[in-house]
Amino acid sequence: RHRHMTALKFIYNNLRYYIRKNLLLALGVAISGAVLTGALVVGDSVDYSLNRIVEQRLGEITHVLKAGDRYFTGELSEEVETQLQIPVSSILLQEASAVADGGARRMNQVQVMGVEPSFDRMAGLEDYYSTLSGDSIIVSRNLANRLSVEVGDELLLRIEKASLIPLNAPFVSDAENIVTLRATIKAVAGDPELGRFNLRVSQTAPFNIFISLKRLEEVMDFSGRVNVMLFRADGQTGNEEIWEAVKTKFSAADAGLRLTELEDRQQLEVTSDRVFIDDVLSKALFNAAKESEGILTYFVNQFESAQGSTPYSFVSTLPSELLDPGEMIINDWLAEDLSAAVGDSLQLSYFKVGPLRELTDTTTTFVVRSIVPMEGRFGDGSLMPDLPGLSDAGNCRDWDTGVPISLESIRDKDEDYWDDFGGIPKAFISVEQGEELWKNRFGTYTSFRYSGEDGRAALESSLMEQVDPSMLGFTLEATRSKGYEAAGSGVDFSQLFGGLSFVLLLAAII
Secondary structure: OHHHHHHHHHHHHHHHHOHHHHHHHHHHHHHHHHHHHHHHHHHHHHHHHHHHHHHHHHOOOOEEEEOOOOOEEHHHHHHHHHHHOOOEEEEEEEEEEEEEHHHOEEEEEEEEEEEOOOHHHHHOOOOOHHHOOOOEEEEEHHHHHHHOOOOOOEEEEEEEOOOOOOOOOOOOOOOOOEEEEEEEEEEEEOHHHOOOOOOOOOOOOOOEEEEEHHHHHHHHOOOOEEOEEEEOOOOOOOHHHHHHHHHHHOOOOOOOEEEEEEOOOOEEEEEEOOOOEOHHHHHHHHHOOOOEEEEOOEEEEEEEOOOOEEEEEEEEEEOOOOOOOOEEEEEHHHHHHHOOOOOOEEEEEEEEEOHHHOEEEEEEEEEEEEEEOOOHHHHOHHHOOOOOOOOOOOOHHHOOOOOOOOHHHOOHHHHHHHHHHOOOOOEEEEHHHHHHHHOEOOEOEOEEEEEOOOOHHHHHHHHHOOOOHHHHOOEEEOHHHHHHHHHHHOOOHHHHHHHHOHHHHHHHHO
C-alpha cells in the first residue's frame, strides 16, 4: 500500500512539474485530431455531394444508348423494352438558343429535349413530363433564373434542325438548318424534377428545355426518329444484355437504309437517308445476296463536245464489265443536244467535294461508246439519289443544292427535260471509274440493286446479320455507375484536406 501511494504521488508530482509540456502535448494532440477529423468530414461531405450530383442529373436512369450523329426509329425503343422488360424511353436531343423579353435576354447552347410520356419513369415522377403538349415547355431552374422568366412567360426558341443527312454532305443545302418556335413555360424544373438532366459527366448543370417529342418532330418536320435511348435497368440487367437486345432488334431503318421494291424492274433497291451509303455498310450490302450491284449517281456541272455544251445533269454507273474506264454511254437526248456521235470525245465537269465542303472544279474526258434510247436501265429515274432541295424541286430554277449553280446557263430545253424526265441520268460510266472520281468521306455508292426473287424480308435479314450498331457509331454506356466511378476516382478529398493541413499537423506535433 505504501509503495502504491508512493507511485501515485510520483505520477501526480511528475504531471504537476511538467504541466506546461503536458498541456502543450495535449493541445497538439487535440489540434491534430481536430484537423484530421475536419479533413475527413469535409472529404466525406464532398464525396456525398458529388454522388448527389450524379443522382440529380440522371434521376433513375442507369444506361444510355447514344447514336452519335445518327438517328434511329422510335420502334427500336419499343421492341427493346418488350424484350428486356425494363423501362425504356427515347428522347430527341438538339441544341438551341432561347430568347426572352423580345430579345432583351438570350441564352445560347441550351439543350432542347423532345420527351415521351415515359420520360416520367426515368425521372422517378408521375404526371410531370407526360403532361407536356403543344407549345408548352418545362425549363430548368438555372435557365429560368438566367433569363428572368417564370411559369406563364414566353420564350422564343431557335432550334438546330435535325437532319438525317450529315452536315457538309455533297449537294445538300444547309440554308434552313434552324427552326423557330414560340413556347410558353408550363413549369420550372428544380433538382427533384430532373432539371439538372445531363448525360455528360460534369458537375456543371446544363441549361435545359423539355418539350413533347411529338411537337418537336412537327416543328422540325422530322418524324419517327430519335437519337438517345434511356434505360432504367434493374440489378440483373447489365450492359451486355442491353447491347444484345439493341443488336437483335436493330433494323435497316435504324441504320439509315431504305429498302424499296422496284416492281417494273423486278428488283430490290437499297438507298440511304444520308444520300451516300457509309463504306462500313457497303461491305455488308455487297455480301447480302449472291448478286449485288453498287451504283453511284452523281450531279455534274456540264458536258462539253466540240459542237456544244449541256449544263447540270446526273451521271450514273454501270458494272465495269459493260464499260472500260474512259468510255461513256449517253442517251439520245444528250447526243442530239451535243451533236455527238459514237467515238466523239466529251469533257465532263463536276465538283470534287473535300473536307468542310471545299469544292474543286474538275474535268475528265470520255469517249462516247454508244448512244441509247431512254428505256429500261437508261430511263430509270430512281437512279437519282434523294437530295432535298434538288430532287423535290418543281423546276431547275428552284434547285437548292449547297453548291454554286449558274441559273443563267439553264436553257428552256433543260427545264423541259426536268419536267418530262426528272433526274434520269443523261450518261453512264463504269462503276470502277465512278468510284475513283466521286468517292468521298460520306461513302462511295448512292444505291445498291438486287434481284427481287429472294424478297425484301430475306434481304433485310441477311443484311442485318452483318451490321452491328457499333460500326455506325452507336455507343451504350452504364452512365450511372460511370458517374459514381468518376465521382469517386478523382482526388481523395480527405487526403487532400489532410495534406493542405500538414503545416498545422507538423506544428502541433513539434
